[in-house]
Amino acid sequence: MNIQEKCRMALIDLITEKIVKVPLVSNDKPEVIRELIQILVDAGEVSDFDAVLKAVNEREEKQSTGLEEGVAIPHCKCDAVSTLKIAIGIAPQGIDFNSIDGKPSKLFFLMLASPNQAGPHVEALAEIAKLVRSKAFCRAVISAENAMEVVELFRGE
């Protein structure tokens, strides 16, 4: 057994410019999920696009991860990744993501966890959940003009 798979890595260490896209170009939910996964493929973080897409869609079929106030956090466990992966996308125009409050989603966090890394996944999700409780923070991120600004906002928070 390799206990040392899990490194102490703060969420901020995962958020770099290459996993942030501003703005997203998609217009609907299936497209935006694909676009978010493609960010990770382009960044070299994910190789099996189809496996990830299947896992994300299976989770979305149970219930949409579109939350309130324009935030969506699609997430799942997936054999295609060995460590926690995150992609962030901003869609200032808003995309219908079947959210709880019916409002269009503008700030997307795609989170993929390895099946044997439940702890880091839960911790990262909890950290994101705390962050997005701040409407001011969400507004600032949604207004960001580029990936660097988004990363800076996360570092400064």
Place this chain on the structure above:
Amino acid sequence: MSSPIKKIMVYIDGTEQSVTAAQYAICLASFSGAELIACYVVNTRAMEDLLKARIFLQDEQLEYEHDMEADGERYLNYVNELAVKKGVSIVRKQSRGSVHKEIVDIVEQETIDLLVVGELSRIRSRRDEFYDETERAIRMVNCSVLVVKDEDRVWEIYESLV
């Protein structure tokens, strides 16, 4: 004079740093004859928050809880193997709840003299200062705390232990 340290607890969270802390705690227990407890906490508080925020579904929460319990067993068994190799006995303790609160409670219940933890992650943002569970435990426990650093040196000490 008898040793002031009779009970040591090491907090294990599955990180490399916590394994290094466990190796050091095993050495300390061997040298001092202190009783050694290894503790892992399933962070059910975080999962409850995720359920409340509707990020998790009920069955998803249960699935993750089950996964984290299994992770905890694996981590504690690994640390137990490290201790057994050096002839040190270790009590494995798995708890559930808010991580820092559980650590504080176990330290009190078990009348721990020394809490051993792994090196803390670098502070990268303001929220790290508020939300790092290990750091919060360090601040709140009523016993002395040892933060273990220098993985290579600790490994040498552990390896040299007969």
